[in-house]
Amino acid sequence: MTQAAYFVVIGLGVGSVYALSGLGIVTLFAGSGLANFAQGDFMVLGALVAVNVVGAGFGYLPALATAVVVVAAAGLVLGGLFTLPMRHRRVDVDVVIIGTLGVATTMTTLSGIWFGRQPQRLDSPLAGAFIPIGDLQVPAHYALLLAGAALVFGAVHWFHRHTDVGLQLRAVASSVPAARDAGVRVGRMLVVAWTIAALVGGVAGVLVASVVPIAPEAALPLGVNGFAAAIIGGLASPAGAVVGGLLIGVAEALAGGYLNDTLRQAVAPVVLLAVLILRPGGLLGRTRTVRVA
C-alpha cells in the first residue's frame, strides 16, 4: 500500500511536468488555433536563463522573474514574426504550424550556442526536503511542481474566462473571420497568444529544471510529453492538459513500478491512442458530431 501511494505521488509529480508543458501548448492553441512545436524550447530557454541568473549569485525568485521576462520577450518577437503572414489568412495555418518546427530546431541550436550543451539543474528552494511515505521519500519539489501546475492553470483559465483579451483570444481561436467581423484585431491577439504561451513556458521551464536535467536537446521530449498531455485532455482545454499530464504521469509511475520501464515508456502512446479512438476531442475537449452521408 505504501509502495502504491509512493508511485502515485511520484506519478503526480512527474505528471505535473507534462501538465506544465501541455498548458503552454493549450494556451497558444486556445488563443490562436496554432499547435506550437517550439513550446519545449520556451521551457528550456526559461530554465537555462534561470540557471545562469542563479549562477550569477541571484536567488530563485529573481531567476524566475528574469526567465519569464526573457521568454515572454521571445514569444512576443516570434508572435510578431508569425502573425504577419497569417493576417488575412495569406498563409495557411498548416504552414505556420510547420514553421514552428523550424523555430524549434533553430531555438535548440541557438540555446546550444549561447548556453552550451552541458545539462544543467536548477537548485529547488525546497532542495534537500522530502515528503516521507513509509520508508520511501518523495522530493518536496514535486509538491511545488503540482502547486505550480495548479497556479498556472488557474491563471490561464481566469485570463481566458474573465478578461476582455481572453474573450477575444477565444473568438480568434474559434473563427478568425467571425472574430474580425466582430471587431477583434486578430493580428494583435495572435501576438498576445504567443506571448502568454511563452510566459507559461518560462514558468514551467524554471519549475521543471529542478527535476529534469536541462540541455537544449531536452526541448524535444518536453514538447512531445506536453503534446501527449494536451491531446489526451483536449487540445483547447487548459484543465484537460492538467488532467492529461497527471493521468500519464501516474499511469507511467505505476507501470514502471509494477511492470517494467519498457512498458512505462509505452504508456503515453497507448493512452493517447485509446483517447483518440474513444474520445477524439480529448477527455475534457468538445467532440463535434458531423453527418458525413
Add this chain to the structure above:
Amino acid sequence: MRPLRRTGLAAAVLTAAAVLAACSTGTDASTQPTPAAAAPGNAITIGIDLPLSGPSAAPAESMRKGFELTAKEINDAGGVNGTPIALDIQDDAGDPTTGVALVDRFVQNGAVAIAGTYNSPVVLAQSDAVARAQIPQLAFAISSAITKKNNPWVFQTGPTDLGQIDGIVARLKSQGLTKPALLTDTTAFGAGAKPVLEQGLAAAGLTPVLSDTFAVDATDLSAVLLKAKQSGADHVIAWTVGPPYATLAKGAEQVGLGLPIVGTASAADPAVARLAGPAATNIFFQDAVNREKPQVKAIVEKWSGEFGGTVPSDALSAHDILTVIVDGIRAVGPDRAKLRDHLETYRNPNLLSGRIGSVWEYSPTNHVGLVGGNLVWKQYDNGTVRLADGS
C-alpha cells in the same frame, strides 16, 4: 510583389533555411579542411566525427574542445614536421546514416585519418565505408562488436565494454560482492551491452538477481531502484552514458537504496556531480584518466580555465586520440595506408589515459589501445570524485 506576400515568402524561406541549417551536419568548427589531399605547405586535415547534437552532445562537446585545444598546441609548437594540422569537425548527431555520409566527406576533403566517433552503432555502420575508403579511424566507441569485426582500418581507444567488465568483475570479487542487480539503458548503447554484460558476469560465476532496463530521459528512476533494493542484490551495475547516473543517484536517495552503484567509464562525466550533488555518493566507476599522473596534472592546470574548472576525462581522451594520430603522421607522413600500418606498431606509455605505468599499444592482432585493467576506480563522495578504496 505585395508586402504581405513578400512577408509570407520570407517566412517560408526563413523556415526552410532554419530546417536546412538544423539538418546540416556541419558545425561552426574553428578550422576549415583543406580541399585536396594533404601536400607539403598545406595543412594536414584530420576528420573529427562527433555527436555534437542529440543525446551525446554534452560529452561530445567536451571532446571537441579537447581536440581543438590539442590541435592549437600542436600547431603553436610548429605543427607536424613544419606543417600545420587542420581539424574538419563534423556532427553525426549519433545517427549511423549521417556517420556513413561523413566518412565520404572526410575522404573527399583529403583527411588523413578520422578521429571518432563516440557512439558504437555509428562506428559499426561506418565500418564498411571506412574499409572501402581505406582511411584509418580511431574510434572512441567501446562496443566489443567493433573489435570483433576485425576491420584493419578501425582502431579503438579502449578499454572496450569487455575490458570494463573485466575490471568490474575483478572489483566485485575483491569487495566480496556476489549478487548484482543489472540495469541497462534502453538506447543502443545499453541494449548492445546487456548480453555482453550477462555473458561476462556468467563467465565469472555471477548471476544477476535482477536484470532490468531504464530510459535515459526518464524524470524519475526510483521505481527500478526500488526493485533492485527488493531483489536482494548486494550491488547495482548500471550501464548508461553520463547524466542518467545523476537521475539514478537521486532515485537511490529516494528509495534509500544503500547499495553501491557500479557504472561505466562515462559516469566520470562532470554533469553527474553537477546534477546529483551529494546524492551521487556511492556511484563507483572506472575512469580512463588517473588525475595523479604528472602529465595529466600538467594539462589539467593548462586547460582548467577553458572548462571553467574540472577538465572532463572526455577532453583528455580527445588529447590522446589526436596525439596518437599526429605521432603517426609525424613518423610516416600524411599517407593513409602508411599511417594504418604504423598504428599497428604504435606504443606509448606517456599518454594521459590509463593507470600510472599503463601503455597504449596496438599490434596487427590488437586494435584496442588500452586494454582492460588499465582503468582507475573512482567514486563520488559528497558531490566530488575521489579514488575508490583499493583502486
